[in-house]
Amino acid sequence: MTNTNRPFVPLALSGIVPPLVTPLKARDQLDHSGLERLLEHVIRGGVSGVFLLGTTGEAPSLSYRLRRELIRQAVEIVDRRVPVLVGVTDTAFVESVSLAEYAAECGADAAVLTTPYYFPAGQTELLAYVQNITPLIPLPLMLYNMPGLTKVWFEIETLSVLTELDSIIGVKDSSGDLDYFRRLCGLKSVRPDWSIFIGPEAKLPEALAMGGDGGVAGGANVMPAVFVECYNAIRADDEATLRSCMQTITGFGEIYDIGKYASRHIKATKSALSLLGICEDLPADPFNPFLPPERQRVAEILQRIGVLSAA
Known part of the structure; x- marks a missing residue:
């Protein structure tokens, strides 16, 4: 590991950045054609960037080899049309640095780091962790608050100290x-240069009203244009368009209530993408795809909100 100490090109992010699902053909096998269709789908939809290897991307369940394959292929497909952010969180400090170095070599634009999981860190330990790892990550760095899964918050007081690190460019908050x-x-x-993004997609209007810069919305994998239109309507004070978009987004959110396990969010999103013919619906182990009854319920919701044509 080396500290390049190179100056960082400012990366100001705003708008809609989908946390990209990871299309799989089989265990530990990337669906290359599905990945290309998915990236073209969201870029055509007007997104402001893509975020690889986040929660929706099932990063902790993927092998290190597959994570690197995904980064390389995605950066190549995107071809500088929008910024590519790469999640580098790992339980091991050196693995996070290694993945960030690889992402930088591939041409990614930023790294995203949440709190280390499994062993919960205290805020003093977390502060030191970020202070120690940030100089070793050769990309602008966005922090990711995801206490529902990591069990640790980036407390505001901790983030206040971390504002001193120039290469940190903002925070994504999925606490709700x-x-x-x-x-x-x-x-x-x-x-003032920090980009602040909200995770829960239904809270986008409130988040922007508070001074947020955009949303990292899982639903933007499926209907990117709707989320982009919603963002633009908020910025333009277009109440009629905003109401219409939020009605669609709220209706879409019903797919997340299908199934009884927490993995239903990923299963539902992949099921929707599969129904649209974009990529396979196979999740990473240990999860299973939706069975036909659940898949039919997803289809009915997509048809009701006009995202999927009736059979």
Whole structure:
């Protein structure tokens, strides 16, 4: 590992950045044609970037080999049309650095790092962790608050200290706590260049009203143009278009209620993409795809909101 100490090109992000699903053909086998169709689909939809290897991308369930294959292929397909952000979170410090170095070599635009999971870190430990790892990551770095899965928050006081690190460019918050998000946006008084993104897609209007810059919305894998239109309507104060878009987004969100396990969010998103003919619906182990009854319910929801044509 080396610290390049190179200056970072500012990367100001806003708009809709889908946390890309990872299309799979089989266990540990990337669906290359599905990946290309998916990337073309979201780019045509007007997204402002793509985020690889996040929660929706099932990153912790993928082999290191497959993660690298995905990064290389995606960066090549995107071909600089939009920024590519790469999740580098790992339980091992050196693996996060190694993946970030590989992403930089491939031409990715930024790395994304959440709190290390399994062993919960205290805020003093977390602060030192980010301070130690940031100089070793040769890309602009976005922090990712995902306490529902990592069991650890980036507390506002910790982030306030981390504003001193120039190569950190912002935060994605998936906590769903709008009071936390409001306080997070308050850090722009110190770092006006930070990009602050909301994760839960139904909260996009409230998040932007608080000073947020955009959304990392899983549903934008399936209907990117709707989320982009929603974002644009909020910025333009177009209440009629916003209401229409939010009605579609809220209706789409019903697919996340199908199934009884937490993995239903990933299963539902991949099922929807499969129904649209974009990529396979196979999730990474240990999960199974939706069975026909659940898949039919996804299809009915997509048909009701006009995303899928009736058979």
